[in-house]
Structure formats: C-alpha cells, structure tokens
Amino acid sequence: MASSVPFKMTPACRDELLDLGLSSLEACLVFERGEMVKAILPGRETLRVAGRGRVFFMKRVCGPGWRDVLREARILDTTRAVGLPVPAVAALGAEEGRAVLLTQALPPSRKLEEVVLAERPDAERAIRLGRRLGEIVRRLHDAGVNHRDLYAGHVLVDADDGLHLVDLGRAEVRRRVPLRRVIKDLAALRFSLGESESGRALFAACLERWLDAEGSAVRRRRVERAVELKARRIRAHVKRKLARGDLNVHCNE
Numbered sequence: 319m320a321s322s323v324p325f326k327m328t329p330a331c332r333d334e335l336l337d338l339g340l341s342s343l344e345a346c347l348v349f350e351r352g353e354m355v356k357a358i359l360p361g362r363e364t365l366r367v368a369g370r371g372r373v374f375f376m377k378r379v380c381g382p383g384w385r386d387v388l389r390e391a392r393i394l395d396t397t398r399a400v401g402l403p404v405p406a407v408a409a410l411g412a413e414e415g416r417a418v419l420l421t422q423a424l425p426p427s428r429k430l431e432e433v434v435l436a437e438r439p440d441a442e443r444a445i446r447l448g449r450r451l452g453e454i455v456r457r458l459h460d461a462g463v464n465h466r467d468l469y470a471g472h473v474l475v476d477a478d479d480g481l482h483l484v485d486l487g488r489a490e491v492r493r494r495v496p497l498r499r500v501i502k503d504l505a506a507l508r509f510s511l512g513e514s515e516s517g518r519a520l521f522a523a524c525l526e527r528w529l530d531a532e533g534s535a536v537r538r539r540r541v542e543r544a545v546e547l548k549a550r551r552i553r554a555h556v557k558r559k560l561a562r563g564d565l566n567v568h569c570n571e
Contacts, residue, residue, distance in 0.1 A: 323388060325411030331422065334369040335409055340376075343411035346418040347378060359383075366423070373423035374408055380416050387417035390487040393463065394421065400461045402454065403482045424482050427474035431510055434470065434517045443479070444516045448523025450481050455503065456528045458483070462492050464499040469510040501541065504528065505548035509556075 325343045327335050340346050352365030361381040367374045379387050391410045398404055405421035412418070430447070433439065439447065451473065458465065465472070466488040474482040490499070507524060511517035525545065532538045 322414060323410060323412040323417075325409065325418075327409040328407060331372065331374075331408040331420075334372055335374075335420070338367065338369055340367075340409065340420070343413060343416065343418055346376060346409075346411065346420070347380070347416060349376070352376060367420075372408075374420045375405070375423060377419045377421075379418075384412060384415055384417040386487055387419045388412055390489075391419050393486050393489045393491060396491060397458065397461060397463060397483075397486070400457065402457055402461070403480065404486060405482075405484065424474060424484070425476045425480075427476045427482060429471045430473040430475050430481070431470035431512075433475050434511055434514065434520060438514065439516045439520070441516075441519055444519040445523040447475070447479060447481070448520040449527045450479070451507070451520070452524035452527025452530075454481055454483065455507075455524065456531055459495045459500055459503070459528075460531075462495060463489055464492075464495045465489050465503050465506075466499075468503040468506045470507060471510065473507075497541075497544075501544045501548050504541075504545045505552055508545055508549040509552045 325341075325346075335341070338349075338351075340349060349365070349367070352367040354363060355366050355375070356364040362379050362383060363377075365376045365378070367376050377387060377390075388410070391407050394404055394407050398406060405424060407419065408422050409420040410418070430451075433447075434444075455468070463486075465483070465486060467485055468483075472483065472485040474484060476482065504525060508521050511521045525542065529538045529541060532541065
C-alpha cells in the first residue's frame with residue numbers, strides 16, 4: 319500500500335470542504351471546530367464537522383494505525399461501487415505516520431441494537447428489517463468483503479427503516495470470503511441482537527435471506543449450526559471479559 323496519498327476531495331463536497339478551511343491534510347489535522355465524537359486511543363480521534371448543507375465525520379490518525387485509514391477508504395469505495403449502503407468518502411489524505419479520512423454523514427439514524435432493545439419491533443417489522451439486513455450482508459460477502467465487527471451496533475436504521483453499515487475499518491477484502499469469516503459476521507449479529515422475541519425473529523429472517531442463495535440444503539444446515547455455535551462462543555467470551563472488568567464488549571442479553 320502506498321506510503322502517502324495526496325489530499326483529494328470528492329468533487330461534490332469540494333466547495334463545502336474549502337469553505338470550512340479543509341483544503342489539505344495539514345489543515346484537517348489542526349482543525350479545531352468539530353465536535354469530538356470518539357477519542358479512545360492517543361493519536362486516533364473522530365470529529366463531527368457541520369458544513370453549509372452537509373455533515374462530515376473526520377477520522378484523524380497520527381502514529382500507529384494510520385495505514386488503516388487508507389484501507390477503510392478503499393473498502394468504502396469498494397462496497398459503494400456495488401451499491402451497498404455505507405458512508406461515502408468526501409476526502410482522503412495521508413503521509414508517513416499521519417492520515418485523515420472524511421466521510422459524509424448518513425441520514426439521521428439509530429443503531430439497530432437500540433431499535434431492538436428500546437422499541438421491541440413487532441414480528442412484521444422485525445422480519446422486514448431482518449430480510450433487508452440479510453440481503454445487505456449477503457451482497458457484502460458476495461463482493462468479497464467480511465466486516466469483522468458486524469454487531470447490531472454497527473448497523474444503522476434510518477427513519478424509513480433503511481439500513482446502513484458503518485465501522486468498516488477492520489473489514490477484509492478478498493476474491494472470496496472464507497466460510498469461517500462468514501460465520502463470524504453472522505454470529506456477531508446473532509449474539510448482538512440478543513434473546514428477545516424481536517431480536518430472535520429479526521436474526522432468523524436475516525439468516526433465512528442470507529441462505530436464500532445457498533443451493534445445497536446440507537450447506538444451509540452446516541451454516542446454521544456453525545453460526546449458533548459461534549454465537550455461543552462469543553457470548554461466553556464476552557462474559558469472561560466482563561468478569562475481568564473489561565467493558566469494551568458488545569453485550570445485549
């Protein structure tokens with residue numbers, strides 16, 4: 319992967335970014351008018367930046383992990399090229415040890431896990447959401463991409479119940495996704511949607527839609543069993559982390 323990427327802006331966003339003074343990598347790195355939304359590790363932060371008509375999220379990385387920004391931008395471009403609902407890249411720039419990625423904000427949305435926990439969607443809505451999710455995940459895998467963090471918190475639901483995938487920074491791209499990676503993605507959803515009636519119905523519809531493209535009944539059963547087993551292992555792993563006081567987990571029981 320290239321060690322530097324000249325700062326480039328998407329033409330549709332160029333004027334608005336220039337109005338904000340975001341004309342270069344250096345300008346983005348010193349920009350202070352955004353709202354901090356994530357700053358978990360030193361040298362890694364994400365800001366919300368409001369322009370005249372658009373809202374952007376700016377990811378800035380200085381030090382270890384800066385190349386991950388380039389990979390995330392490539393994955394977003396790859397998935398959008400096949401019509402998947404992911405954020406659009408507005409600008410990207412990098413040089414050795416420093417990188418910035420600006421993406422356009424999605425429509426006002428809630429995390430899928432919040433929708434399931436707070437709203438307890440009825441069976442009809444849960445099945446509708448599940449089928450949409452299964453179609454998106456299937457297309458993701460068919461495009462050679464596995465998410466690696468496909469928890470319900472990384473699926474957003476907009477006002478029209480449209481779904482969007484976010485946080486693809488750890489995703490992998492191959493010619494074909496290995497079955498074990500498919501299982502991990504599906505099991506993360508199974509685990510994070512929890513054991514409520516609506517959560518189980520939503521995931522059942524998701525898995526059914528994902529499996530629609532599988533011709534072999536034997537393979538379908540193999541995938542179903544493997545997903546359930548992996549979800550149990552994720553749950554056990556999360557419980558061990560919680561017992562150690564590690565709160566960096568997804569747990570929706």
